[in-house]
Amino acid sequence: MSPSNKSAPHWDVVVIGGGNAALCAALTAAEGGARVIVLESAPQTWRGGNSVHTRNIRCMHDAPQDVLTEAYPEEEFWQDLLKVTAGKTTESLARLVIRESATCRQWMRQHGVHFQPSLSGTLHLSRTNAFFMGGGKALMNAYYRSAERLGVTVRYDTAIDRLEFDGARFLAACSGSERFEGRTCVLACGGFESTLAWQREAWGQNQWGEWTADNFRIRGTRFNMGVMLRHLIDQGADAIGDPTQAHCVAIDARAPLFDGGISTRVDCVSLGIMVNSDAKRFYDEGEDFWPKRYAIWGRLVAAQRGQIGYAIIDAKAIGRFMPAVFTPEKADTLAELASQLSLDPETLVSTVDAFNASCREGRFDHAVLDDCHTEGLEPPKTHWARPIDTPPFFGYALRPGITFTYLGVKVDAEAAVHFAGEPSPNLFAAGEIMAGNVLGQGYTAGVGMTIGTIFGRIAGAQALLASQQFERATDVIA
Numbered sequence: 001m002s003p004s005n006k007s008a009p010h011w012d013v014v015v016i017g018g019g020n021a022a023l024c025a026a027l028t029a030a031e032g033g034a035r036v037i038v039l040e041s042a043p044q045t046w047r048g049g050n051s052v053h054t055r056n057i058r059c060m061h062d063a064p065q066d067v068l069t070e071a072y073p074e075e076e077f078w079q080d081l082l083k084v085t086a087g088k089t090t091e092s093l094a095r096l097v098i099r100e101s102a103t104c105r106q107w108m109r110q111h112g113v114h115f116q117p118s119l120s121g122t123l124h125l126s127r128t129n130a131f132f133m134g135g136g137k138a139l140m141n142a143y144y145r146s147a148e149r150l151g152v153t154v155r156y157d158t159a160i161d162r163l164e165f166d167g168a169r170f171l172a173a174c175s176g177s178e179r180f181e182g183r184t185c186v187l188a189c190g191g192f193e194s195t196l197a198w199q200r201e202a203w204g205q206n207q208w209g210e211w212t213a214d215n216f217r218i219r220g221t222r223f224n225m226g227v228m229l230r231h232l233i234d235q236g237a238d239a240i241g242d243p244t245q246a247h248c249v250a251i252d253a254r255a256p257l258f259d260g261g262i263s264t265r266v267d268c269v270s271l272g273i274m275v276n277s278d279a280k281r282f283y284d285e286g287e288d289f290w291p292k293r294y295a296i297w298g299r300l301v302a303a304q305r306g307q308i309g310y311a312i313i314d315a316k317a318i319g320r321f322m323p324a325v326f327t328p329e330k331a332d333t334l335a336e337l338a339s340q341l342s343l344d345p346e347t348l349v350s351t352v353d354a355f356n357a358s359c360r361e362g363r364f365d366h367a368v369l370d371d372c373h374t375e376g377l378e379p380p381k382t383h384w385a386r387p388i389d390t391p392p393f394f395g396y397a398l399r400p401g402i403t404f405t406y407l408g409v410k411v412d413a414e415a416a417v418h419f420a421g422e423p424s425p426n427l428f429a430a431g432e433i434m435a436g437n438v439l440g441q442g443y444t445a446g447v448g449m450t451i452g453t454i455f456g457r458i459a460g461a462q463a464l465l466a467s468q469q470f471e472r473a474t475d476v477i478a
């Protein structure tokens with residue numbers, strides 16, 4: 001159906017999703033005068049998707065700026081991204097996100113977001129990441145309040161299950177028998193992490209015949225089911241990314257299946273050692289600063305038998321990391337600790353003995369890449385290696401915690417969704433559903449919110465423009 005033979009749709013911009021990217025798009029379009037509806041699958045109490053769990057946003061800056069210390073220039077941000085993604089990124093889009101991150105905080109403030117200096121216990125982030133006062137929940141509440149002031153309509157409990165198209169042109173979003181016609185649409189409905197069957201299919205079985213994804217926990221919302229992502233791919237939208245790539249951290253094995261959030265993350269890995277269910281080490285715990293490495297540990301644990309790992313520390317580590325919500329197992333001897341964790345005591349003791357014997361202690365400093373390292377040990381521990389010899393000893397059982405998946409739809413610098421290499425004139429995407437354009441693999445802390453904020457604003461601005469063009473086109477026809 002073309003615009004010429006149909007009455008004008010009621011909505012200028014239909015936004016699907018209710019997290020950070022969705023609200024950034026909705027606010028931007030509404031600021032320009034657009035009639036905007038936000039369709040959120042969650043009930044009001046659970047609105048805001050994964051964004052409510054966040055704490056900070058990564059921003060470039062050439063000099064100290066409000067809560068950010070020193071400088072974090074474009075080139076350094078880009079090199080950080082290049083390193084963690086191992087080149088699986090689109091440089092033009094990544095640089096666009098980086099550059100825009102320099103100015104987005106001012107806009108965020110205008111919509112009621114407050115910032116605070118980096119939290120103590122959050123290592124190495126005061127220079128690069130601006131923390132939200134009250135966390136992501138306060139940020140989302142501020143955005144919803146601002147949306148209300150700007151006249152944005154919000155519908156909760158509205159899970160969109162399909163879109164109607166005329167070729168690559170969006171016509172309407174549907175939830176069961178309900179239709180929401182719009183001149184334009186912004187898709188900001190997250191990844192597919194909460195559809196465990198899709199994860200199972202993507203990850204398959206490992207060498208022990210186990211279905212790897214069966215032991216995953218989802219750190220965020222249960223509402224990111226990937227229904228729109230699957231639908232778009234089925235409708236011929238160009239996909240980007242690998243379905244097994246995700247932000248995946250090691251979290252407490254006692255975490256709930258969904259929405260455990262930040263408090264289930266265990267941040268002591270670099271202060272001790274990590275062993276698998278055979279009580280053997282399997283990776284360098286001191287490879288780099290924790291914010292640059294925490295997102296690889298979920299994947300490393302996923303590759304172990306039973307998808308479980310155990311972080312072992314001693315009394316020296318206590319007070320040096322943000323405590324998790326669950327208390328660790330605690331014992332006066334390593335053998336006792338092993339029994340409590342259902343590990344073989346003899347093997348754990350011998351693993352720790354070998355580790356302790358290989359430690360070449362220098363000047364321990366967890367705030368720099370220090371010279372405490374192992375010698376003659378495989379795998380090595382490159383930094384912060386100190387003997388685990390001071391009781392009491394502590395251990396956490398850890399599982400892979402999926403934060404968000406990277407498979408998404410391909411977009412361009414206007415956030416337009418592509419079909420067979422061509423941009424849709426009125427369908428845009430922002431946030432996790434397109435994060436794979438920038439993040440092919442790996443992660444650097446705070447960049448999820450940077451991508452969602454910048455692309456949310458771009459998508460909102462482009463949707464506004466496209467709806468104005470639609471209006472002009474229908475005026476001419478009329």
Ligand SMILES: Cc1cc2nc3c(=O)[nH]c(=O)nc-3n(C[C@H](O)[C@H](O)[C@H](O)COP(=O)(O)OP(=O)(O)OC[C@H]3O[C@@H](n4cnc5c(N)ncnc54)[C@H](O)[C@@H]3O)c2cc1C
Binds near residue numbers: 052445
């Ligand atoms: C525990 C945790 C901590 C994190 N901490 C940080 C951090 O400090 N900094 C950072 O940068 N990133 C962090 N992230 C990642 C960050 O949350 C995401 O990158 C970001 O929130 C993505 O925003 P989004 O709007 O794309 O998705 P979301 O915020 O997840 O929003 C997606 C929305 O779409 C809705 N939805 C899904 N399907 C449909 C449908 N079919 N119809 C209608 N609505 C639908 C959902 O209900 C949800 O509201 C964290 C994530 C988690 C889980």
